[in-house]
Amino acid sequence: MIQMAQTPLHVSAGYNNVEIMQFLLDWPGAEKVELEAKNMYGETPLHMAAKNGCNEAVKMLLARGAFVESKANNGMTPLHLAVWHSLRSEDYSAVKTLLESDADGSAEDNEGMTPLNHLSQGQGSEKLQKLLHRHLEEQRKRRAIEACSETKAKMDALENELASIVGLHSLKLQLRKWAKGMLLDERRRALGLKVGPRRPPHMAFLGNPGTGKTMVARILGKLLHMVGILATDKVTEVQRTDLVGEFVGHTGPKTRRKVRPLLIRCFICY
Template sequence: MTPLNHLSQGPGNEKLQELLLKHRDEQRKHKAIEACSETKAIIDELEDALSDIVGLNELKLQLRKWAKRMLLDERRRALGLKVGPRKPPHMAFLGNPGTGKTMVARILERLLFMVGILPTDKVTEVQRTDLVGEFVGHTGPKTRRKIKEAEGGILFIDEAYRLIPMQKADDKDYGLEALEEIMSVMDGEKVAVIFAGYSEPMKRMNNQAQDSLLYGFKLHPSCTVDVVATLIERETSGKQRKEMNGGIVDPMLVNARENLDLRLNFDCLDTDELLTITPEDLQAGIQSLSR
């Protein structure tokens, strides 16, 4: 039997080629419509969960933005586009007790489970005493047991700043050993880690490395060097430019990519639109950096 792709390339088979292309387009359109329906269902469920939170409007806005970015990335991957690696996100929740950190973690877990980033909808809550042993050699196994228990879901570490010794020379504090065990699994795909605690003490914790969110995205042709330079000159102060130098570009682009996701809707978008950062996005990105 002659393959269809061979027939479509033969003389007099232009009509067959046209029918094949039409069939493929219809299949893609059908898949896109299905994806739109699934995405809207997830967003509706997220909104139901957020309606249970009283106040915290700024936090709700951030959660919506984050969820939209994640769902749009799922759409991009479904269309075969190359974007950044799909790994569980690790976060830091800063705030006093009773501000909803644990509740938000549970909402995030439901969302991560719904879009298939994590295979379960469980949150494992731990504190320093659940991770750190009293003697040499106790902390590693103790921490690894909790990490194993949390696999497939979220490891929520409350009062995470207590893992950092108050004094750098305190060699009898095994909190750093627990933190190192946790960080060793953060590059994998088995668990999402949330560090939570008071704002000021949490500043003692080191920033965690993150994969670039920019892989696979591109600038619109109108985003010329002159346009970008003008934006930076106009939207930042001389002090910012002096302190950050070339380091200003990466956070500007990350913020611009966030603005891209914020302005896109979940209608059936073409692949170019899903991946293209415009001057509008760059301007929003540099303005966010300035704030």
């Protein structure tokens, strides 16, 4: 016997029985109904409602805070499944409700397919294609506007950091140019464009004591964190004795032990 491991909320959502759903969601007992419970396929109640075109159930679950981007074991979101239902029934109501809740039209399943890709394979109606295309375009525009605002805020933060440095005009110019390039990549990704990976930057700051090497490296660490290259803005600072071994052959392993956990984290050697 196959065990679906479905909750009563899965079943009632799949049959669009909003009365039972409301009863379950308002259950006064100590054990609350889990909105994001998953069956053996990794489907939540919202997946069940979407793949059966149960629009009223979809609305109720979203109103109660169900996660619209939840993914099943195959990587499909509720929007993927709502589109599949629409291909069979030409009922777009669940698709519209999910799109109105800003479901990600560019989300990919485990095969790299978006809801629109599945629609193209299934020869969906022109009306549904237009609906998804319009939503994708609106999402891209909105994300581009958000990315522009974030880019300006990040550049302002960088300028504030650079303002604390006296002199070093050519270095400031280089850092600005580099930051703008990486932030432009962020905007391209927000628009859904393919952006190739940038090579991890390796830099050496040379000069006499007191010329600002450490300060610039710390600012660089913040910059790398700001544009998403580093997980944190922590800069690891080491002395010569932290890297150079006492005996022949010890320097390499000793240095690797310091550098390897950092990956491309900022690293200062005095």
